[in-house]
Amino acid sequence: MPLQLRPATEGDFLTLGRISKRAFPHASGLLFPTHLRQGTSSPTNISDDDDEVRWRAARMLSRWKLGSPAYVVVDVSGGSGDPSNKEEVVVGFAQWQEPGVKDPLKARGGAPHLLPATLDQDLIADLMERLPSEEKKAMEGYETADMYYLLMLAVDPSHQRRGVGKMLLRHGIDQATAEGKKxxxxxxxxxxxxYLSHGMKxxxxxxxxxxxxxxxxxxKECS
Ligand SMILES: CC(C)(COP(=O)(O)OP(=O)(O)OC[C@H]1O[C@@H](n2cnc3c(N)ncnc32)[C@H](O)[C@@H]1OP(=O)(O)O)[C@@H](O)C(=O)NCCC(=O)NCCS
Structure with missing residues (x-):
């Protein structure tokens, strides 16, 4: 089986930043608009480890350090010869917020030192306010503090439709169900x-x- 799921380690997070930037091109273009990048040292942001990648990685890493687990799927099918020499490539990931844990990155997209000048500060502030309030409205009647919450699921575009997203979601749902959580x-x-194909409503x-x-x-009762 060339795809394997494992817990993320600290060294994975820069890769997770790159994957999430590539997986969400629409949000990426809005959050890091061209006009804010003009006049910076890399106006075209062609570098893979640009502000956005580092910002995304730092957000996910700080959440991870404060108790939000992340899992990666690695492709170990590359290379040839000795199987013990095969390199793994991270192709997708999921990060979860566990029941009872509050998101440490509440207002304004995280601690001020994490906010690069190339990020549209008003837009991220708006997002950090609107997302929880829309979720609260939609989840009326549910004890969300006692549920698992999927912070992010992203698969590298060149590895999509291979079952990576399915593996990551199934793993999270199974873990929650084993603990009697939604x-x-x-x-x-x-x-x-x-999500629909996994019985979510x-x-x-x-x-x-x-x-x-x-x-x-x-x-479980609704699927
Ligand atoms: C959404 C996403 C995570 C799916 O990951 P993936 O690894 O490509 O999905 P899988 O290969 O595991 O597909 C699982 C099932 O989901 C469905 N599915 C996945 N992508 C689909 C698409 N683009 N259109 C229709 N169905 C799709 C299919 O039912 C598929 O089952 P199949 O094997 O019978 O085709 C991935 O496309 C992604 O990262 N997208 C960009 C970021 C994003 O939107 N993330 C989700 C945030 S909520």
Whole structure:
């Protein structure tokens, strides 16, 4: 089996930053608009480890350090010869917020020192305010503090439709179910078919940056 799931380690996070930037090109273009990048040392941001990659990596790493677990799927099919020499390539990841844990990155997208000048500060502030309030509305009647919450699921575009997202989601749902917990998340239009195929149901819908987002829940009793 060339794809394997394992817990993320600290050394993975820069790669996770690169994957999330590539997986969300629409949000990426809005959060890090060209006009804010003009006049910086890398106006075209062609470097893979630009402000956005480092900002995304730092956010996920600080959440991880404060108790939000992350899992990666690695492809170990590359290379040839001695199987013990095969290099693993991280192709996707999921990060979860466990029941009872509050998101440490509440207002304004994280601690001020993490906010690069090339990030649209008003937009991230708006996002950090709107997302929880829309989720709260959609999840009325649920004890969300006692549920698992999917912070992010992203698969490198060159490895999508190979079952990576399915592995990561199944793993999270199975873990939650084993603990008798429910799961909720906000889905992009791209993610929605995957969640529906795992028995999740929609509890709300809202527009964010011109795109529909769907609040969805996995509740054993409803599937
Ligand atoms: C959404 C995403 C995580 C799916 O990951 P993936 O590894 O490509 O998905 P899988 O290969 O595991 O597909 C699992 C199932 O989901 C469905 N699915 C996945 N992508 C789909 C698509 N683009 N259109 C329709 N169905 C899709 C299919 O039912 C698929 O089952 P199949 O094997 O019968 O085709 C991935 O496309 C991604 O990272 N997208 C960009 C970021 C994003 O939107 N993340 C979700 C945030 S909520």
């Amino acid at each position: 799961v909720y998340l906000t889905a992009t239009p791209e993610g929605k078919p995957l 929609q509890t709300g819908e809202f527009d964010l940056f011109g795109i529909s987002n769907y609040v969805m829940v996995y509740d």
